[in-house]
Amino acid sequence: METFLKVVSDIEAAQAAGKKVSPELIAAGAVALARMRRAERKRNREAPERPEPPSPLPYEAAQRELHELRYSVGLTRKEAEELEGGTGASNVGRVEDKIGEVRTQEEELEKVKELKEKLRVLRTTMEAKRRRLHAVEGSMSGWVKTGCKLVAVEKQHKGVWEKKGQSQN
Structure with missing residues (x-):
């Protein structure tokens, strides 16, 4: 740049003196330019990233934050329009209520969910x-009650009924 400025000043000096500017001086100016x-x-290619644009106005930032909050809370479009109609303080209160x-x-x-799990366990x-009751009733159907109380005893896949004191297969 210094070379270009020097060439430009030389050209201006020659013109001011009323002399003809030499073609070599013009070529030197073009090369310097x-x-x-x-x-x-x-320099522009090697320059670091340009700084981020200035932040939006505080009002726009607040609007964006309110929109994100509405979205995260799950407000419907109608509810959001109702909220936009009120003052800022009332909007904050309504959003907090939501x-x-x-x-x-x-x-x-x-x-x-907890109650459904308890219900599933109970069922x-x-x-x-x-099922156990039906199995017991099915195995009792062939027995004749003889005055002694029948007591059900479950053993390894065998329905064995005992009269008091004696067992029968």
């Missing part, structure tokens, strides 16, 4: 007891 442009392009409702719903959902237990 080309070198200067190449150096500038090289967050509270969602948390309550999540807690209730957890309770329902399984009742089904097992029902």
